[in-house]
Amino acid sequence: MNTNLTSMNPLWTRRNFIKTSSALLAASAVPAVMAKTSGDASAPAALGGAKAHAKPWPSWPQWDPQNDAVVTKVLHGRVWSRDRLVKEFEGKWAAAMGAKHCLAVVNGTNALSASFMVLDINPGDEVICAPYTFSASLLGVLYKGAMPVFADIDPLTYQMDPAQIEAKITPRTKAILPVHICGYPSDMERIMEIARKHKLFVVEDACQAHMSEINHKKMGTFGTTGCFSFQTSKVMPIGEGGAIVTDDPALKDKLYSYHNYGFKTNIAPGSVDNIAAFILGNKIRMAEYQAAIGLCQLKMLEEQTKIRNENARYLTPKLAAIPGITPVKPYPNVTQLSYYMYPFIYDEAQFKGLPRAAFLKALSAEGVPAGSGYPNCPIYTQEFIHQMFQSEVYKKFYSSAELNFDAYKEKNHCPNLIKTFHTSVWLSSQGILLGSKSDMDDIVRAVEKIQKNADKLKKA
Numbered sequence: 001m002n003t004n005l006t007s008m009n010p011l012w013t014r015r016n017f018i019k020t021s022s023a024l025l026a027a028s029a030v031p032a033v034m035a036k037t038s039g040d041a042s043a044p045a046a047l048g049g050a051k052a053h054a055k056p057w058p059s060w061p062q063w064d065p066q067n068d069a070v071v072t073k074v075l076h077g078r079v080w081s082r083d084r085l086v087k088e089f090e091g092k093w094a095a096a097m098g099a100k101h102c103l104a105v106v107n108g109t110n111a112l113s114a115s116f117m118v119l120d121i122n123p124g125d126e127v128i129c130a131p132y133t134f135s136a137s138l139l140g141v142l143y144k145g146a147m148p149v150f151a152d153i154d155p156l157t158y159q160m161d162p163a164q165i166e167a168k169i170t171p172r173t174k175a176i177l178p179v180h181i182c183g184y185p186s187d188m189e190r191i192m193e194i195a196r197k198h199k200l201f202v203v204e205d206a207c208q209a210h211m212s213e214i215n216h217k218k219m220g221t222f223g224t225t226g227c228f229s230f231q232t233s234k235v236m237p238i239g240e241g242g243a244i245v246t247d248d249p250a251l252k253d254k255l256y257s258y259h260n261y262g263f264k265t266n267i268a269p270g271s272v273d274n275i276a277a278f279i280l281g282n283k284i285r286m287a288e289y290q291a292a293i294g295l296c297q298l299k300m301l302e303e304q305t306k307i308r309n310e311n312a313r314y315l316t317p318k319l320a321a322i323p324g325i326t327p328v329k330p331y332p333n334v335t336q337l338s339y340y341m342y343p344f345i346y347d348e349a350q351f352k353g354l355p356r357a358a359f360l361k362a363l364s365a366e367g368v369p370a371g372s373g374y375p376n377c378p379i380y381t382q383e384f385i386h387q388m389f390q391s392e393v394y395k396k397f398y399s400s401a402e403l404n405f406d407a408y409k410e411k412n413h414c415p416n417l418i419k420t421f422h423t424s425v426w427l428s429s430q431g432i433l434l435g436s437k438s439d440m441d442d443i444v445r446a447v448e449k450i451q452k453n454a455d456k457l458k459k460a
């Protein structure tokens with residue numbers, strides 16, 4: 001990929017990028033909060049003071065209207081199913097990630113499921129999974145009749161802890177599923193050492209981690225496959241879309257067949273000749289107009305990532321200086337982050353006992369959008385897994401003791417994950433971290449104001 005945005009498109013010089021993105025897109029995102037900034041700047045907005053941030057944030061997803069023609073050309077050209085543009089997108093995404101091959105698919109969920117479907121993973125096998133995620137990561141494991149086994153996270157990095165992975169390995173373990181949650185890289189160098197030692201597949205859920213790196217190597221390129229989502233909220237938004245990267249040409253061919261009904265790789269999409277399916281496949285092809293949007297978005301990704309990383313570098317020490325706020329730590333070998341979310345750990349004890357829910361409400365009143373992340377409903381307790389345990393396939397391959405759901409929940413209990421559910425704060429950073437330095441100062445002022453007035457906010 002040509003990584004120099006400025007030389008590709010003069011519209012996207014750095015200054016113009018910020019200016020254009022705010023101007024073009026702010027209008028749609030201006031919340032009702034814009035107007036009123038009354039009174040005391042030192043009082044919390046939740047108690048009638050002025051907002052720390054009263055302007056709109058850069059909205060998300062971003063779109064340069066100069067690219068409208070790229071999409072309408074596809075529509076008017078009437079080649080809508082997978083063709084030249086999808087192939088071009090695959091080449092550019094592989095190059096951007098530093099992978100040998102890429103297959104574009106309909107979404108991240110199916111990128112993950114397809115990976116499991118084509119790998120030699122079978123009923124009775126175990127897959128060690130990251131628990132800080134949601135059902136989409138795991139569907140392929142269950143489709144294959146394999147058993148998800150959970151390794152707890154490191155509470156400071158939010159990523160699955162390699163020591164916990166090692167502790168969960170058995171002779172039945174076939175694969176590891178790291179999820180680079182919030183776009184922070186899992187400890188892939190150690191995870192790959194473990195995988196090599198035990199001859200395990202690694203399917204990376206990089207759906208939130210476009211452009212994140214360890215020692216300048218991108219997430220998604222460490223494992224057997226790396227899976228990406230281009231859903232709207234992601235830092236590389238198409239609306240819906242996904243990609244699988246791999247360095248294994250045979251695996252790429254198998255994935256291609258899987259994604260096109262199980263037909264041989266030389267069968268063009270839409271062909272009705274020789275369409276005998278030779279593997280059990282699916283149909284999860286990316287469309288041409290998705291690829292057209294993706295090619296436009298990809299031109300902005302590197303510059304946007306750079307801005308988010310610069311802003312995060314500015315913001316992190318300032319937030320870390322506030323008692324009770326601990327920004328989530330990337331591992332020391334992380335060289336770049338997607339900052340899909342900007343997460344930090346909230347210690348209510350240092351905020352005079354102000355509950356996290358009240359903190360979030362006060363933060364939002366200050367004009368800083370934030371949430372608590374995934375709800376306190378650990379994935380290993382969710383009904384979709386229980387339902388599979390009641391299926392005839394699972395009953396055939398696992399003992400009744402293994403399928404006892406209460407025992408399963410107990411065995412997979414992840415205390416660090418539970419603690420994280422209660423203490424995490426996620427700034428929805430796709431737009432926020434594209435703001436200016438003074439916007440970052442607003443975030444800091446908002447949190448400081450809440451900290452100073454925690455007593456009053458607690459009583460309110």
Ligand SMILES: Cc1ncc(COP(=O)(O)O)c(C=O)c1O
Pocket residue numbers: 107108109110133134136137179205207208228229230231240241242
């Ligand atoms: C961690 C993770 N895995 C998987 C997915 C699924 O991706 P998609 O929404 O494109 O199907 C997402 C996105 O929502 C995600 O955040």
